[in-house]
Amino acid sequence: MLMGDSQLSSDSLRMGVRHFIDPAVGAVAGNVKIMNRKKWLTDLQALEYIEGLNLARAAQAIAKMVNIIPGPIGFFRKAALHDGGYYSSDTYAEDADMTLKILATGWKIDYEPNAISYTEAPEKLHQLLKQRYRWTRGIIQAIRKHKTYIFNPTINFNNTIVLWMMVFESLFWPAMNIFGNVFFIVVGLIYGMSSLIALWWISIAILDIMAAIYCIAAEKEEVRLIPYSIVYRVMFIIIIDITKAAATVEEFLGIEMNWGKLERVGLPGAK
């Protein structure tokens, strides 16, 4: 499966299909990278994809329980797709929904870091928020669609774990991050910024930088992306998490939404 705005690297297919030697593997998630870099917003997204998405998938792949097969690159066994009932159009994150359906039927899902797909990222903040808004609501829709598995681990234990991870990522984590930052502001304003809080913040920033160095080394990515990890922590994540939280509230309120259209500038290699 490949999205129209993405390009594969030369070894992607060979690297991806080799996992199907294991008859239990029903699908393989590929490695998505940002193509249109050299802009501060797309560079931040490039770091996010490396650190936030691919690292998490690599960890999930140890148990062969990747929770989202990304739209830009995914390999599927035909029988797994058939068992899952193919793609549905009742959620705005059909890739998450399809992955959950495959996991529910007992198939395992692996991750291949060398199957790379270069995709185009939004270059404007408005477009980025639109994308994340849709992702968040789509994932919540997919979780709600499969809610039977959340509270009943006897049906499929793997699916229950995966769904709880998704609940944490999409609901609890943004809420915790927003609360932490608000708490930080309030303490700073009311009680004055003590040296302890400043040191706490600096220690978190160092941790972020270390994580970025590790991920960039593991993926053999651009070193220039490392300093972005500070901006990523202070600004990017807050902006994204506020959008996620608002989208979550709107989803639970049942406010109408549509697919919208992301602006594409075209990939340099596609010409």
Add this chain to the structure above:
Amino acid sequence: MELIPILSLIILVATISTFVLAVGAYILFKVRERRGQRAKAAAPPASIPAELIAPTPLMGDMGKSRTFEESAQITRPTGGGARPTFFTATKDNDPTRPQMKPTFTSLAPTKLTGSQFTRPEAPTRARATAAPTRVTSLKTSAKTSETEQYDKKKKFMRYTAEGYVDPSRDKGGESNKQEETLRWR
């Protein structure tokens, strides 16, 4: 001045401004989305790059109806010479022709008054042995439906070599039938 308080101030200002920026960006995003939706709904595209294919207007749509004479004049398009018309009878010159009317559906049944409806009589002892009476003894009103107004005689005309004849008048039919049966024996 110490480094830690300066750093603390920078961090605090950065966090607060990011929060304001994030909330503002989300509000702007929603406003823009709504505006876009309204604009889409209000202004349909001025020109659609497509070929307009419209069906040929039907006579019924134009409020016209073909007369009997016009129908009679219709001939099949021919490649060669002119073919004779299949039916050249006019409305007046052939009184025996069947009426060319479309199929009618009957009108809604008229409301029956008490006098128009008769209950089936209770079977007497003598009748009990005879064939059972039908329950559908319904008096029809003077106003019959359009189908019933249709001339029954012409509706069930029989077509013979001599033209349309009334089947009740076709007295020679019985003898012909007998002849045919005999012949085949």
